[in-house]
Amino acid sequence: KLSNKDQRVRPGMFARATLNFGSKDNVVVPDLAIVKQSGSGDRYVYVYKDGKVTYNKVELGRRMGAEYELISGVPDNSQVVIAGQTKLVNGMEVEVEKLKERMQDVEITRKASMEFYAGTLEGKNVVVVRSGIGKVNAAVCTQILIDDFDAEVVINTGIAGSLNADINIGDLVISTDLVHHDMNAVAFGYPVGQIPQMETFSFKSDEALRKLAVQACKDVNPDIEVFEGRIASGDQFVADQGVKDEIVKQFDAYAVEMEGAAIGQAAYLNEIPFVILRAISDKADNSAEMDYPTFEKKAAEHCAKLVEEFIVEL
């Protein structure tokens, strides 16, 4: 209430009042970090922490040029993802992201829908890339590494299903050689797996790389069993005892996955040494579907640690 002593404030007069509501600090992110969910129109931001991304719903505040204020959804000092969000899913292991983070002088090249991170890691020139799933993606990726980045060595890691009762979830298989278990030209008299008109049946990994990989694994993952053996690849997630038995019978392989033979073949055609390192995520039988999400995380961690050490020893 204004006391208005002596009636000095009269009708028709104006006054200026200042109200202090205090101030609040909000997180500000680049607009590239904002993902709009089609359908609902809700906005999300991927936050990276400890090798994983989470998909956080956010409430947008003001736009300031190329940045947005966030009212809620992302903690202070978070690392937010500003590229390649379409390839991420909530809770996904982004172990290659870890490798990328540790790289220096990184230059990103996009080709064939893949992002090639070229830079240095442990003082070595490296290119880190996620090929995507399946043999075609893997072959295209390998050829780009060789053609555009002059790769002298190709190292591939990922997960695989075990084809051997002694090889358990969490163990590692390092390739001796690779076969395409889904190549079939039997009608022309070739054995299953043999690519017609090619001299070789399987694609052999480089011995020196194999030895280095075994050593690196023993150094960083001493509790994990390492096996060296054949890996069979096909454009098929094997989750059936009958299919598994057939692959074991035909190829005597230790593990099954979906890229290795294509990488091996591309490397072989270009005379580039390679090795495939796979952490076992499932048993490639009827239990595969159940085991897969549970152990994928553990498997991915083993591989990332191994590759880092491998690069030190290269």
Ligand code: ADE
């Ligand atoms: N990668 C991991 N597990 C696999 C499986 N069972 N079959 C094919 N690829 C795989």
